[in-house]
Amino acid sequence: MAKNRVICNKNNVDYLSIRKAMVSGARTIEEVAKITGVCTECEGCKNELAGILSSVCGCKKVSLETVVNAVKNGADTVEKVGEITGAGTGIDEESGEECGKCKGLIQNIIDLGR
Known part of the structure; x- marks a missing residue:
């Protein structure tokens, strides 16, 4: 992150x-x-x-292109994108809890398809 x-x-x-x-x-x-x-x-x-x-998830180093491709291939929820790419599933180094700060961007990519 x-x-x-x-x-x-x-x-x-x-x-x-x-x-x-x-x-x-x-x-x-x-x-x-x-x-x-x-x-x-x-x-x-x-x-x-x-x-x-060009980046969506810094924790898991997932690119915008990777997330867009997952969406184009049928990932239609933030959870499905996370399962396929790892985006949104990182752990915050400071708190040790799930980060998820990129989930809003992932949802926007799903909504816009880009």
């Missing part, structure tokens, strides 16, 4: 704001920029945005 940190140094946009934009349907740098105000030009944006956008 990624800890919150500033990604866009120019406009002070943090990781969680970017993930919330993804949960609301943003999938491209342009869509994230429109929702969050990331500048797309600072070192943080250049070095991290693409990686954030």
